[in-house]
Amino acid sequence: MISGYAHSGLNSEAIALFFEMVEFGERPNQFCFSAAIRACSNRECAWIGLVIFGFVVKSGYFESDVCVGCALIDLFGKGFGDLESAKKVFDEMPERNSVSWTLMITRFMQMGDSMDAIELFSDMLIEGYMPDRFTFSSVLSACSEVGSLDIGRQLHSWVVKTGLTSDVCVGCSLVDMYAKSTVNGSMDESRKVFDRMAEHNVMSWTAIITGYVQKGGCDVEAIELYSRMITEGRVKPNHFTFASLLKACGNLFNPRLGEQIHGQAIKSSLAEVNCVGNSLISMYAKMDMMEDARKAFEFLFEKNLVSFNALADGYARNLGSGEVFNQIGDEGVGADAFTFASLLSGAASIGAVGKGEQIHARLVKAGFATNLCVCNALISMYTRCGDIEAGFQVFEEMGVRNVISWTSIITGFAKHGLARRALDLFKQMLDFGVKPNEVTFVAVLSACSHAGLVDEGRRHFDSMLKEHGIRPRMEHYACMVDVLGRSGFLNEAMEFIESMPFPPDALVWRTLLGACSVHGDTDLGRRAADMIIEQDPSDPAAHVLLSNLYASAGQWEDVAKIRKGMKERNVVKEAGCSWIETANSVHKFYVGDTKHPEAREIYGELERLVVEIKGMGYVPDTRFVMHEVEEGEKERYLFQHSEKIALAYGLISTGKAKPIRIFKNLRVCGDCHAAMKYASVATGREIVVRDSNRFHHIKDGRCSCNDYW
Template structure:
């Protein structure tokens, strides 16, 4: 029986024990103890409980060794109450092993206060703790609540000479400093002082460095481990791959991948999950192809591997459709059920697809599986609704969430802040300020992003003041959000003030200011900043290059655009994405090189999508190329017959060339197919309140005064030489009278917003800059009119349309009529 138990054949040993008892042979305590320890080692806890019952039935007298084995059995099976009962029944038989086992039992089961109290009681009773008892007590201190107690125990074990006694003590101390204090320096000092290290110790220190934001140091420690002659196992590889994911280092990750294949760790499901995550996060071109290869090659999948690939597609790969297909496959196969992280990723995919109905169906599945009240699921549901501008449903989801956290508040604040009515966002800000959570940097960043999206510089300035009072002025995330807010609200000067005040700029800081310069039409400044950035050693990312290419496009710098496009792959090892190709098409076609743009599209490694064709179609409208415009529109409509932009752009192109019949036919077809173009709207912030207008808007309480002011300004502008541009006007009733067309263009939303800004800022010249924001591209007539209006009113007027900023002053625009 003992031989079977020691060989791990616990079923065979148990059968032998049953036979002995049926044959009236009573085993001694040693037999029972050996069998119990074998059950513990093999984690056969149910079998161990059966052995305990047989011990009681046998009627033999218990000794301390048998009691201690039973305490260990119940401690490791999670039944601390039974272990406590056995420990309490020992009376005077308690020895050091009993005390140590019970201290470990409490700490293993999260009863940290009991573990520390029992440790103190043991010392008071006269027992001298050994290395195992110290390890169990330190385990109870692996949290912020009892971390300080861990320092006391550290002092005690140092005085009693147990610091160097066993590897387990060193590991427990490393965990105390890493988990209790997030103090990696002290954890590393303990590690360096340990006389004996093994693979477990090395893996522990590597894991904690990777988890606590020091991925480079984690990789360096891995190299030291290998040089020291220790072999990494599956846990080491998982931690190192996580570090590579944080660093975005696919090169090191691939080497680890090869090593894992060679030593057989690749078959471990945790290593597979870490590889999937690493390839998703570190792939330069955002492709999930390598992650998918790893995922498909895994022999066994668990919820972590499914969640890793689904999250990769939803968050990093920008493939929400594929994320949903994988989720459906996971559910169809039925071998693995999703967890709360899975639902969180899938709900994000639904938000990206602007499909809240599907999201609600998936949320229903999370309700059935009991995850509806989990924070991350509820927070993702809130974000999905806010992405789809369904703020009422988002608010209900927020209120339904029982255990709200700061992420919950931030998700809802982010949604409210991006709507023109931002009062709710500020109400929530006040609410969270007085809550147990307080405000974090992301709260301010969300509100600043919202202010930037609607151009509410007044709100942005209020937030700037509040965050200064809250002590967030030195936070890099907040500073970057301030740069973005000011530049996107038309105040580039203030954006530069923030940028110049940042000591340790990162790629986001540089990209934010470069993007601001590009949007404002200051291409030379943007390019100069790019060179300064690369000289400091900061590597540009995809967004940086989109901004640089956009700057070249706005300024007509064709050759410069080519230079930077090629440098992506030649100098920076980055594969251009579709958006970079779209920028190049824009550079070529906007400058009139439509044939070159078409040849460029033919040589693309990707099939051109709607963005590429829409860019070309927009340039055809500017340059009047009907033939190429028809081709571009046809390419869009073949894939999506209901694309409103393609219909409108082609209609305007035909109208501008005098082909009124075809233009009207396209509009008629749109109505018959119920294709509705996005309604043009403009807004202006006055006294920290955003006022929004649509074309022909008469609902505003000051509408009469607005149109009266517009009539006055139009009259002055005409006296200065302004002539309305009506070539592109196609009215539903096919009205051809020029007077009717003029009346139509006078009612464009940006003109109404300008009129309102003027009546609310009367008092002559030299007044505050008027900043107007439009959701679509500003039309030729409005652009021309605002030039004359800036001269007639003696005002500087800044207009942000969907493409760029226009700074109007003294009858001129910063774009030099190239937009």
């Protein structure tokens, strides 16, 4: 009866019956102890399990029965989250079998200690125990978590030899392992395993769909597989399938497709399941459909912190985080570290430093001022909002730092053009014994790129594998192409690309094309653009950069051909826009924008400013007008650029003591950059501009980028 209750999830009834049996005078045996302890293997009842544990020790079953030992491993692992005590139970078991080894490996993997799980598997083999399908599934999952492809491939060979390739559970683990562990974003090996599986169930379909979604850029393939799953496979999706599909829809920014998947989730009665509901909130929030995100939130039967965090992240992007905070309080759910990190990330994404400062004050009151995750988010928020010194102050005051803390502040200094400070911090990081990761080296190489430190860039790139055991990935090669290309070493950059150990992706070619645009190399630029378009015909950046390159060289016929091709392929250029935060509100401007309520005052201020800076020597640089029109018309186009409109609004709406902080989604125009340097002298104001590449701190006619960006 106790075992029956425990297996049915009726834990309280199982525990009550166990103590009733003891009071009745019956002496529990090993099977009874195992069932009662398993009923206690959860957060709510774990403390009762310790009482039963004492009873077990007195009875002598701990030293003689494998089943009781396995139940105790679960008590400490699942009930208390205490792997150390679970391992101690395992080590003191006089008798073990493959089940106990597999259980310990599984608990290590599930609790995030994947390397220990792999080492334990090795110990299991040395001890002479044979792994079964459950063992392979767990250790393959551990390999996928740590990205250990070499070990995963060895395990795959063993799976083939033992004849377990037909097992769906092992097959799913292999699909997941290859999806997460294969370098450079390839899903080929994962797909081969999936295609060779004799049978597919909802787990295997979901594993391959999730793999494509997690890889990035493969969302269309994920949707196509889902269509096959429900038509050819006749398999019904589960809540995990829908969660991945909704993420794919969000990545594709396809609201119609997202609504269709949402409708199917409702028909399957899975829309109210937390992981599906939370994915719905995230999808709609990502597409700025906050009303639909809110409806998905309200539809959830049980809201948890993930639900609130997903909604908070969406509202933070739209500066409505206060509403979420109020509701969290009303519903009795306390904001956790992730909630604050989401809100700070939202403020950082649009450069809303005022909102970020409010969130900072709120998290201090809530007692999260020393939380490592929150402090890292604060560093990122301040540095991405243009206040590098405030970010550095947060970093300096941290009692405990990890690799993310160091990487965040190094990235901040790199983006602000303070390469020497970034590299000095990297040296301090190594001196403190903190091991850098792949992201750290992206920050270090970016610092070298923004400052033209070619030799240092080469040295740090070479040190990755030699000194730190980090194999350079695609983004590191792209950074080195940027280091060489920005400095004008275009031929060397091309040679570097040709020497890469794997085929360059669109990011690498796009980086080279950007450098060709800066230095006016149309021949090499055309080659880079052709490679991008070959890999991704719908990439607007390649068409636009090449078009601008031709325009700057006066090759208007080539410009017309590219624009005609874009129209035929339905490739849409991202609209340039700039925004500025004043009085806790964000004001967005597009080219020639007249929709703002204060448009008359803005253009009046802009006209006055242009007259003044022209008198100081500013000459409009019409090379940055990518249209074949009259010279006077070109000047008019230049004065309507979104960053100039944002500057004019900043001048009439902010106090002189504060810097004017402007944010732009694309690279800042060269003419606007020059105009702002003159404007900083004419107005006596500091102007901070964040574009898609970096920050520009402009003061007294000088920019922190030294005209190198």
